[in-house]
Amino acid sequence: MAENPIDHREAARAILRTDAPLREKEGQFLGGLAYRAEPISERQANWLAVLVRRYGPTAGGAND
Numbered sequence: 001m002a003e004n005p006i007d008h009r010e011a012a013r014a015i016l017r018t019d020a021p022l023r024e025k026e027g028q029f030l031g032g033l034a035y036r037a038e039p040i041s042e043r044q045a046n047w048l049a050v051l052v053r054r055y056g057p058t059a060g061g062a063n064d
Contacts, residue, residue, distance in 0.1 A: 009035065011056075012033035014056070026051060
């Protein structure tokens with residue numbers, strides 16, 4: 001498993017605090033990560049990275 005460069009809990013919470021137009025499965029995934037104490041898998045880290053790029057503060061959209 002690769003080392004995660006970002007704290008998955010903080011990243012998930014940051015996206016959930018926005019007005020991002022999340023799909024249901026994206027919201028469920030982020031909600032689960034927001035309070036998960038265990039490390040996440042590489043696959044989960046990859047999906048989180050996609051969501052951070054899509055909905056993160058510099059993604060353009062609801063956060064601009």
